[in-house]
Amino acid sequence: MADANFSSFVRSMLNIAGVEGDKSLTPDLLDKAENMRWSNEDSFQITAGTGYYLPIIYTPHAIGLFISRHLNLSMLVSYELTRALAAATALGIFTLAFSIRTPNALTLVLLLTPMSLFQLASPTIDGISSALTMLLISLWFSLSLSENEKNGRSRRQQEFWLYVCIFVLCTARTNMLPTLLIPLVILKQQYSRRRACSIALLYVITLGWIAFATLTTYDARVVRSMSSLQIMVNYITNPQEFFTLLQSTLQDTEIRKFYRNSYIGILGWLDTPIPKKSVRVLSAAIILILIFTALTTRWREALSTRITAFAVGGISIFLIFFALAVTWNLYPAAKIGGIQGRYFIIPTLFLAAAFGHIKPQAVKYKPLEIIAVAAFGIYSMHALLTTLSAQYKM
Numbered sequence: 001m002a003d004a005n006f007s008s009f010v011r012s013m014l015n016i017a018g019v020e021g022d023k024s025l026t027p028d029l030l031d032k033a034e035n036m037r038w039s040n041e042d043s044f045q046i047t048a049g050t051g052y053y054l055p056i057i058y059t060p061h062a063i064g065l066f067i068s069r070h071l072n073l074s075m076l077v078s079y080e081l082t083r084a085l086a087a088a089t090a091l092g093i094f095t096l097a098f099s100i101r102t103p104n105a106l107t108l109v110l111l112l113t114p115m116s117l118f119q120l121a122s123p124t125i126d127g128i129s130s131a132l133t134m135l136l137i138s139l140w141f142s143l144s145l146s147e148n149e150k151n152g153r154s155r156r157q158q159e160f161w162l163y164v165c166i167f168v169l170c171t172a173r174t175n176m177l178p179t180l181l182i183p184l185v186i187l188k189q190q191y192s193r194r195r196a197c198s199i200a201l202l203y204v205i206t207l208g209w210i211a212f213a214t215l216t217t218y219d220a221r222v223v224r225s226m227s228s229l230q231i232m233v234n235y236i237t238n239p240q241e242f243f244t245l246l247q248s249t250l251q252d253t254e255i256r257k258f259y260r261n262s263y264i265g266i267l268g269w270l271d272t273p274i275p276k277k278s279v280r281v282l283s284a285a286i287i288l289i290l291i292f293t294a295l296t297t298r299w300r301e302a303l304s305t306r307i308t309a310f311a312v313g314g315i316s317i318f319l320i321f322f323a324l325a326v327t328w329n330l331y332p333a334a335k336i337g338g339i340q341g342r343y344f345i346i347p348t349l350f351l352a353a354a355f356g357h358i359k360p361q362a363v364k365y366k367p368l369e370i371i372a373v374a375a376f377g378i379y380s381m382h383a384l385l386t387t388l389s390a391q392y393k394m
Contacts (some may be wrong), residue, residue, distance in 0.1 A: 104356030244292030263341030313350035
């Protein structure tokens with residue numbers, strides 16, 4: 001159920017969405033939104049795309065809209081307030097994560113791409129999901145240190161919040177189910193019956209929500225002759241069929257180029273790409289920082305933690321392809337469609353975390369890293385702001 005004027009506001013903004021949207025309408029639409037207030041008359045709205053997600057992650061948005069409705073703010077102010085709360089929540093979680101563990105330079109540049117910055121400034125769950133990922137990684141790496149075992153209470157608190165992060169992230173991003181491997185690694189390092197029961201409970205409520213959401217959400221956006229469950233069974237019983245489909249998808253040059261471009265910065269409704277020159281510059285910078293970080297990494301240090309981080313990131317990327325093949329594509333399919341590069345941001349944060357130092361106190365940025373990250377961030381922000389300003393005539 002949604003307010004009638006709020007629904008009208010959302011529908012009006014669809015006039016500037018997509019490649020065919022008339023961006024010149026933006027100023028007029030914003031003026032109308034500034035004068036439109038809440039009607040307090042609700043009507044049912046279909047939101048199948050979000051029906052799979054546990055509502056907890058939408059708490060900042062719910063608070064923003066609750067305050068806006070009760071103060072009878074305009075639609076534009078309601079939007080900006082909600083966006084500010086979502087961004088503040090993400091920034092707060094990032095701050096907490098970085099206070100526990102300082103990320104390496106590779107992680108920082110992945111968080112500073114135009115797409116990542118755009119997600120952080122948008123009233124969606126993408127920025128919050130990235131922040132939760134960084135908090136999860138920080139808590140996990142902190143728990144992996146033997147020194148932390150000296151303070152049992154602190155360790156239990158960190159472990160509790162680690163499980164909370166995993167639960168919220170998995171129920172909002174199903175491809176992050178591989179993070180359920182992390183508690184098992186901790187259990188192997190230090191077994192206890194209490195920890196085993198806690199992990200079992202985490203598994204039950206996480207997988208229980210996903211099963212409930214899958215069975216009770218009807219998505220009319222994709223009409224197919226076979227259900228997602230039937231397609232999944234077909235691919236599982238005949239894995240070669242899926243791997244052939246995956247191979248044909250990844251071998252397509254245009255698809256790979258789209259993944260790269262939309263990872264770096266195809267903003268909005270896939271209708272606001274940053275300049276191609278900027279994509280090439282930022283891509284080259286990420287590769288150079290990746291090579292530098294790889295060469296300076298002491299790979300034998302905390303090897304099991306690094307391997308687990310690689311496994312979580314790699315399996316998560318695989319699940320993105322599998323999930324879209326099962327839920328979004330017809331069967332049989334020639335290629336897996338519907339995947340955007342931004343879907344890979346969170347998995348690559350796990351891959352990036354496997355580089356550099358694992359111990360928080362060991363992280364000291366080299367002067368070259370500071371200069372590189374600062375230059376990357378400034379250039380990325382410039383590309384983001386100039387692109388948005390030009391696209392929406394603002």
